[in-house]
Amino acid sequence: MNAPVMSATGLQRHYEVSGGLLRPTRLLRAVGGVDFALYPGKTLAVVGESGCGKSTLARMVTMIEEPTAGELVLDGQPVQPDVWASLRKSVQIVFQDPYGSLNPRQRIGTILMEPLVINRKDMSRAEREEKAREMLRLVGLRPEHFERYPHMFSGGQRQRIAVARALMLDPRVLVLDEPVSALDLSIQSAILNLLVDLQERLQLAYLFISHDLSVVRHIADDVIVMYLGRAVERGNKDAVFGNPRHPYTKALLSATPRAEPGAEKTRIKLSGELPSPLSIPEGCPFAPRCWKVQDDCRRTRPELTGDAHAAACFHPEGAAG
Amino acid sequence: MSLLRIRNLSVDFATASGRFRAVDSVDQDVNTGEILAIVGESGSGKSVSMLALMGLLPWTARVTADEISFDGQDLLNMDRRARRRIIGNDLAMIFQEPMSSLNPCFTVGWQIKEALRFHLGLDRRARHARAVELFEQVGIPDPEKRLSAFPHQMSGGMNQRVMIAMAISCKPKLLIADEPTTALDVTIQAQILDLLAELRNETAMGLVLITHDMGVVAETAERVSVQYAGQKIEEQPVVPLFRTPHHPYTAALLDALPERATEKRLPTIPGVVPGQFDRPPGCLFSPRCKFADDRCRGEPPQPCGADLGQARCFHPLSTDERLAS
Numbered sequence A: 001m002n003a004p005v006m007s008a009t010g011l012q013r014h015y016e017v018s019g020g021l022l023r024p025t026r027l028l029r030a031v032g033g034v035d036f037a038l039y040p041g042k043t044l045a046v047v048g049e050s051g052c053g054k055s056t057l058a059r060m061v062t063m064i065e066e067p068t069a070g071e072l073v074l075d076g077q078p079v080q081p082d083v084w085a086s087l088r089k090s091v092q093i094v095f096q097d098p099y100g101s102l103n104p105r106q107r108i109g110t111i112l113m114e115p116l117v118i119n120r121k122d123m124s125r126a127e128r129e130e131k132a133r134e135m136l137r138l139v140g141l142r143p144e145h146f147e148r149y150p151h152m153f154s155g156g157q158r159q160r161i162a163v164a165r166a167l168m169l170d171p172r173v174l175v176l177d178e179p180v181s182a183l184d185l186s187i188q189s190a191i192l193n194l195l196v197d198l199q200e201r202l203q204l205a206y207l208f209i210s211h212d213l214s215v216v217r218h219i220a221d222d223v224i225v226m227y228l229g230r231a232v233e234r235g236n237k238d239a240v241f242g243n244p245r246h247p248y249t250k251a252l253l254s255a256t257p258r259a260e261p262g263a264e265k266t267r268i269k270l271s272g273e274l275p276s277p278l279s280i281p282e283g284c285p286f287a288p289r290c291w292k293v294q295d296d297c298r299r300t301r302p303e304l305t306g307d308a309h310a311a312a313c314f315h316p317e318g319a320a321g
Numbered sequence B: 001m002s003l004l005r006i007r008n009l010s011v012d013f014a015t016a017s018g019r020f021r022a023v024d025s026v027d028q029d030v031n032t033g034e035i036l037a038i039v040g041e042s043g044s045g046k047s048v049s050m051l052a053l054m055g056l057l058p059w060t061a062r063v064t065a066d067e068i069s070f071d072g073q074d075l076l077n078m079d080r081r082a083r084r085r086i087i088g089n090d091l092a093m094i095f096q097e098p099m100s101s102l103n104p105c106f107t108v109g110w111q112i113k114e115a116l117r118f119h120l121g122l123d124r125r126a127r128h129a130r131a132v133e134l135f136e137q138v139g140i141p142d143p144e145k146r147l148s149a150f151p152h153q154m155s156g157g158m159n160q161r162v163m164i165a166m167a168i169s170c171k172p173k174l175l176i177a178d179e180p181t182t183a184l185d186v187t188i189q190a191q192i193l194d195l196l197a198e199l200r201n202e203t204a205m206g207l208v209l210i211t212h213d214m215g216v217v218a219e220t221a222e223r224v225s226v227q228y229a230g231q232k233i234e235e236q237p238v239v240p241l242f243r244t245p246h247h248p249y250t251a252a253l254l255d256a257l258p259e260r261a262t263e264k265r266l267p268t269i270p271g272v273v274p275g276q277f278d279r280p281p282g283c284l285f286s287p288r289c290k291f292a293d294d295r296c297r298g299e300p301p302q303p304c305g306a307d308l309g310q311a312r313c314f315h316p317l318s319t320d321e322r323l324a325s
């Protein structure tokens, strides 16, 4: 395989949260150490339950927040806050909410040209406008949309505008944080097709965050399953979906409803809820909910082991014993 | 006889820009012990049709119907006080956003006990005992302690369970659950759906499940009603609906599911749902339908027979046509 555009090693992000009046502040480990690599033309999906740190990871990758620890490398260059300004244009983000992420008082043309005004002072106004119009076409909108305001568009069209804006600076990496979660099924498929088209044409590397496993299964090349701020499983999509190794992955897949009535259901019932990231259990974070838990799981945290298809579990699925 | 029977229900809103028809001539039946799913895109009138039945719409809404009857009683012509005794009692609803329907200023225990006081007139001690029992029933661990928690101190899944506990506190004959799991993680969603199905099995209550998640429909419902732009455009038992949809919209929607994809490019439905100002004179789906002809564009189709899923369509699909197209 060719070289990654971006890679992360041991990426962590902690927050200090106040414990309330007169109580000491506590440490919240939103992301506790994640490794990954993004390749041109490939999609890495990050899945996991609410609060497991997916969006926090996205904010570090897009240089909105600085990691507490760990290293992020873009095109061989370490990503440090002093060079953020010059690197940021290579890594852009699209958020879930197509309503909240566009300024309602700006015309679409202005919204699209804004990143160029800030980052490409070398371009003339005419050049900026030409590029914005071209991008509008690329994402499947019409020339007359250039003069309109966000409220005049449907949810799907607004998400197209958000994608167009993210592409204005010719990024190499696009972070998509739940890009279709707010959209209806009939619109979702058009946006997913658009993302596939753009990736092929521009050889973009995608970091695709979603909690919808059927979407991930369709769009991803590789998958990371996160639990309480750490990767518990990582591998090729077919391996992870077809042959999950971590019990949590298996439970997640079994809980995902399939649009096939009468299909055989072997749902694994998890007891308990996701523990708070303020008090992550010692040992394996999944141990309190795991049906295969043993004494060793409660004592030590299993590291992610395995090459192509890795799992952080002492008693993985499919292993003898 | 059906537990719930709705005939020709329409809801019009008076808006600043004129009249807007949110629900358009909908018929619906729910039987005792049955799980009916209502599916459709955002804005298709799923919530409004059920809120109309509960009498919970704002004054800007005009509700008309030929019949709305519940458990043999005429809800349509019933006075407000009589209706209020039924609602929350025999007929209960779980609303779309749990956090906005729980009051943040009171403990969840106070809120559920208040419902028990209002509807069942239980004394203090009996209310407490029943509240603990209900929390146990919906799988809230440590119920005694949780009763004194405020909504913001609990997770979304726990709050949703509190909502369900409140809704079933008076053993309703019919429970309407509006997107009860949309905001929840799949592992929690699975627990809530199992819980609802269990309640149905134990008490034979009817359940209306409003959702836009086809996976949830396939796994939970027995009968499915599909709405589009305020109209019911098809209804079938769950297995044939997924196997042989009759309305082109249902078919297109199922084709767009990523899990049914056979190629990297997914089938799409061109265009958008019509709004207040661009409702076509004929079939509401005709501007987006690949089978539409002049008749579809000019004349609104009436529902077909039950053998064709009551599809509101001049050219309902059958298996052979779908294979040919």
Ligand SMILES: Nc1ncnc2c1ncn2[C@@H]1O[C@H](COP(=O)(O)OP(=O)(O)OP(=O)(O)O)[C@@H](O)[C@H]1O
Pocket: A015, A016, A017, A028, A029, A030, A048, A049, A050, A051, A052, A053, A054, A055, A056, A057, A211, A277
């Ligand atoms: N600025 C912050 N200060 C304190 N805690 C934070 C902050 N941002 C996120 N967190 C916490 O970090 C954890 C991870 O949050 P994050 O938003 O990354 O989760 P997520 O996986 O994106 O969840 P979701 O699926 O709900 O979007 C959560 O417990 C969250 O409350």
Ligand SMILES: Nc1ncnc2c1ncn2[C@@H]1O[C@H](COP(=O)(O)OP(=O)(O)OP(=O)(O)O)[C@@H](O)[C@H]1O
Pocket: B013, B014, B015, B020, B022, B040, B041, B042, B043, B044, B045, B046, B047, B048, B049, B058, B060, B096, B212
């Ligand atoms: N108070 C109101 N005044 C005017 N229009 C309204 C009002 N309440 C709802 N509507 C409109 O009625 C239509 C149907 O809304 P409804 O809430 O029933 O949709 P839904 O099918 O439940 O969608 P969702 O899946 O987003 O919950 C929408 O177009 C909505 O904008």
Ligand SMILES: [Mg+2]
Pocket: A054, A055, A056
């Ligand atoms: Mg998030």
Ligand SMILES: [Mg+2]
Pocket: B046, B047, B048, B096, B178
């Ligand atoms: Mg609704």
